Amino acid sequence: MSRGLLTVGFVLASLLSAALHVALNSPISPLPLSLPSSKFCSNNLLQGVIKLGEGKLVGPEDVLVGPDGVLFTATRDGWIKRIQPDGSVEDWRFIGGPAVLGITASRDGDLLACDAHKGLLKVGDGGVNVLATRVDDDGSVIRFADEAVEASDGSVYFTDASSKFGLSDWLLDVLEAKPHGRLLKYDPVTKHTSVVLSDLAFANGVTLSPDEDFLIVCETWRFQCLKYWLKGERKGKSEIFVDNLPGGPDNINLAPDGSYWIALLSLHIMQGSLGNIPLIKRIVATFPKLLKSIHPMKNGAMAVKVAENGTITRTVDDSNGSVMSFVTSALEFEGHLYLGSLATDFIGKLPL
Template sequence: MDSIKLVALFMLGCSAALTLQVYYYSPISPQIFHLPTPSSTHLLLPANTYLQEVNKIGEGQLQGPEDIWVDKEGIVYTATRDGWIKRLHKNGSLENWKWVHNGSLLGMAPLAAGGIVVCDTELGLLKVTEDNGVTSLVSQFNGSQINFADDVIEAKDGNLYFSVASTKYGFREWNLDVLEAIPHGQLLKYNPKTDQVSLLLDNLGFANGVALSKDEDYLLICESWKCRCLKYWLDSELEGTAEVFIENLPGGPDNINLAPDGSFWISLIPLSPKGFEFLYTSKIARHVMATFPRIADTLEAFNKRATVVKVSENGKILAKYDDPNGKVLNFVTSAFEYQGHLYLGSLKSNFVGKLPIV
């Protein structure tokens, strides 16, 4: 047998082995999916570099501050990858306030009775207070452990509304939920008076940020890989129903926060490097990326950018701030407005960004 045939057989064998590896060992069962194309109205606001002008607070002392909250005294709260709830004081000092749980903390919100509630992707909803430390509020739903609580908000009546990003994949496998493109997310409600959890919405495309409207007549829930936010009615003739609030966003909506004027700030994460969106249309490509994570890691190096949008109560984009190449700020996951400034968090930064609103 000549060398050409040997090489051909070798290549054929390698191809067959790769095919078997992908189809039999791939951790996902992907569906045909097309990343939503940003609508023409969203593209009317051109890209800019305003996010590159952020003031870096606590630089080098914070590991992936995913969500941000600022209290009435101007103290910044954030949960970091080392398991701490940290406080950044107005005088510039950093306080390790409460240690909660290593590496698994995401969204947080203030509680009217004092303290905060934080989403732990392994333990559910936790209450953190000055005097009593850390206590569990919700850990199970329908007899199963809540493994990917993502964001939470408290209503005036004391009810907690929170998202579960995926009931199939955990926080450290979040990219598999995006690659599979099968909706596994939920919107849940916890009533502390009855200690009951109820399901409001199911089959959400990576349920992420939640925010109440100024009058609390509806709630917004972000679906990251569907690039849209839904409106869930709480108090009207439409109570208990959902509709699209905004869609075809130029990125996946992560956290969402109510602004003082009744509008909303939404952080948008890049789901795919520019020019590589076609990969999501191919089941084979997604199988390969899921089976061989280093390929996805390589692509991630080209997927650096940050975008934050301000959206009106009617679902119209009012402003857009960018770092188009991730030069200063990359993968923004939270934007919180306080006294004319935005406070910005990111899983991929070591600081909280502070930026004047223009």
């Protein structure tokens, strides 16, 4: 047999082996990712933020304003930290691990926190208590607790970003582009956790309307937010609040004027063939070295203000990430916008 035929045979055998390996071992069965068509004009206003707690905060993902203007944030070193009005940073409560994401105020003065590994937590002077780790309806594990909001009756609505992939595998969730996310409800009286909405494309931020007649939940990989009615004739039904956003919505917060601030994620993976050809995504997901070579987040940051009718009324951004990048939350308080980020060591404060 000639050397040429041996070479061809070797190549074919190698390709067949690789194809079989992908078919048997790929952790995803992906769909094409539908990308937004919307555009925006950059203003780079986020390059002018005041840096709060610089050098003392490791990836402050979410921001909460407490009594007397004290800020709270959860950082990747396992702490919930307080930032006093004078700028000083205090270690407040230790949770442990890098997975505490969204935090919100509870009616009794404690905080509610979503830990992607541990579930829904309550944090206060009495320590850290786990409220929910499973859905009682079906016994399924809360794999990726992300963000929460408490209603006036004490019910807690919170998101499970993906019921298939955890925090360390979030990139696989975007590659697969299937709706594994859920909106959950924790009842403080019965201690029961139930599913409110399923089939969400990476369920992320959640907030209540001023009158609590509906809530809004973000679907990051669908580039949209849903409105879910809690009262009235449409109670129990959902509809699109805003779609075709110029980035994936992360956290959402109610603004003082009744509109909403939404932090948007910009992804490299959205561009080119990788986001739209399932076979390529399947191959990349199978080989760890290929997966690690992907740097999905673009060097930039953006947040938008959306009116109650779903119209974008304002944008702020840092187009090249020279000051802020990977902004995950935007909260308005007393004429300033406070911005959390998994990629900075400070909280941004932008005068409005």
